[in-house]
Amino acid sequence: MLQKQGHFSIALVCVVLGIMLAVQFRATQDIRSSPKYQRVEDLTQRVIQMEKERNALLDQIRDLRQSNAGGAASAELESVRMGAGLVPLRGAGVIVTVDDTKPAAPPRSNNPNLYLIKDEDLLKVLNELRAAGAEAISINGQRLIASSEVRSAGPYISINNTNFAAPFEIKAIGDPVTLENALKLRGGVIETLQFWGIRIEVKQSANVQIPAFKGTFRFNYAQPVQDGGK
């Protein structure tokens, strides 16, 4: 077995070893407070701080806009009214005329209904226009707003609760070239509809007139969130 002397020196070394172990343990724990971690912490704090500042500034902007009843507020109101479709608009865009063929179906066709314009066909055109960046759209003088429907109602198509039959005249304000190209894509809307004998004409115009929405708004269920959507 170990000699007495050896025992002591090993114990002594063990003391030193223990000190080193403990210090190393503490150092490893201190890594959390090392510059790298502290920097992450620091930056996180700063981001939070900046976000708070930004929100405060946004609030300030809103307050100033509200207090300044003149130019800024009315400009914002105007743009909101434009978005809601309450003002007649004009600008460059396209006029799309969609019409059935007469006679609608080729002779001995099984299903003449396929050769009529349906709500789906109009929706395809509208969707394409919206995707191409149309800013305002009307069909037969009916301004399309967020709550407008395009739906088949018996032999008619109902738009803003008004019934229409062919022909349809869709007006859209937006970049005329983009709008027309979007409709005339190979394999796109026009090609598909023409297969069913539906005639579509796209005409670019520098001055498309789109009327305002004539109906009224009535919100029975929706209510604005009071804290301003923060």
Added chain:
Amino acid sequence: MILPVVGLIIGLLIGTFLPVSMPMEYAKYLSVALLASLDTVFGGLRAGLEGKFDNLVFMTGFFTNALLAAGLVYIGERIGIDLYYVALLAFGIRVFQNLAVIRHHFLRR
């Protein structure tokens, strides 16, 4: 066998309550030195079990090994070679070897 364990516990306590904290840059050196001293302790135990324990060899071995290991790491860092790993590997292997010998010694009894 009691005395080394008591020593270790005392050392741990001292280290825990020592108000000195080590800068991060030295953590590497300390870890290597730690392994070196671990190696020395096991080596000493082994030598003791084999009846070849020499106090002078043991004490000088402890300090020179620790310092040499730390110095090696320092040099490695200066010349851009990770001698750190070399030291870790060498001491690690020796720790295992010593442990194995100690284990054998106890098993043979």
